[in-house]
Amino acid sequence: MGKSPNVYSFPGVAEMAPTLRQYVLAQQTASIERHGTFRVAVSGGSLPKTLAQALLSKGDGSPADTVDFNKWEIFFADERCVPLDHEDSNYKLLKDELLSKIDKEQFGEPKVFPIEEKYLDDAQECADQYEKQLVSVFAARDSVKLPQFDLILLGCGPDGHTCSLFPEHPLLRETDAWILSISDSPKPPPKRITLSLPVVLHGAKIAFIATGAGKRDIFKQIFETEEGRALPCGLINEGAGDKVSWFTDNAALEGVSVPRRGSL
Template structure:
């Protein structure tokens, strides 16, 4: 089941980041309240880094059992390990290095170490399937699901690394794909597919800046952009600052 998107507008990027950080801590603790593991999909970008720093600096972070959080990524720039442009590097620097995570529960997308992006996507899809299957056995879930999936939105309406008009939007038989000739650098990426993005109980679109305003308005009007497609099974949240919401009617 999916429900209509909910819209929450914040004063500016800092207000947005602190609000989402508090929401993230609450969502994780709620997911852990029955003794299970929280499944969280991270995003990248300028506001994501602020969110992760706010989580790491929040006194409430002690309420989370970080050993029982499984971290995934929605997409990744296919660059060498440790490259500062990788979403993984950003998240590790801002959050994961500052909380007591279980390294075995952190699942970065493969970096470029000489293999192809296609091989990296296949490896990630295999890892995701194996982990989610094991968790389903433990929790008796009928459908693979993340607890929270965070997504940014590009000025062209892309989400993860699924760009308007690209063939990866039509892929339904695998969870992760390689993306070449990205319209923004770097040109090669790995991304979850739309069916994989739709496996989340809650989908959070976190968007800041007036350069995203047209894309936000188009997506919320169910226009023909990738950002209009992912929906949470229980909840879809659009978490915006005033600049990103400025074209909404």
């Protein structure tokens, strides 16, 4: 690995939102200039709510501070094998917190790629079908070894898991597949699909959004210990270096030895 991840810390989520907005829109601008679209993968948990707080606020009206949802293509970094209207669905969470609240006349409408409900009974088939969606968007499989998302937005579990990649799980060793299935998730529901670690590491930019004093212990592990570097979040820090940014709050970093910033 080259440089270390960037860590941004704020008194609370409200104070974080403007900087998170600035960060996401900078990636939006760069991506649209690069290839005309902004391809984003998102996780669940508290992330959609925080993202909505950042993106749905009124900007200053300048092009650099305008969300252009018409150019967004939104995928899921992981998803639970449940119906799209189920309380455990990351799609439902994103829809409720963000998608349903977008002023489409003003900001446009993103293209969203949920899982297909007809494959819910078979996690592997669900993963295979979702991978086919990625192949159709990111080019033919024989010409692209890995898809490159412009931005991958992740959470961090209290055990250091991210997406549905769990500590010491065999899925962490997968090197070829883009989308993996898991049927024995340590957290319910057991059946899920997830981006593979190589796909996450290949992202142009990766951002973790994790806040609260409850994250303090796992942050100490990830940023201060060898064992923490072997956790899924630690592996992403190690493998992607300064492509990674952490957006967190002072409570989560209290007593944690890591250089932090308050602005981009």
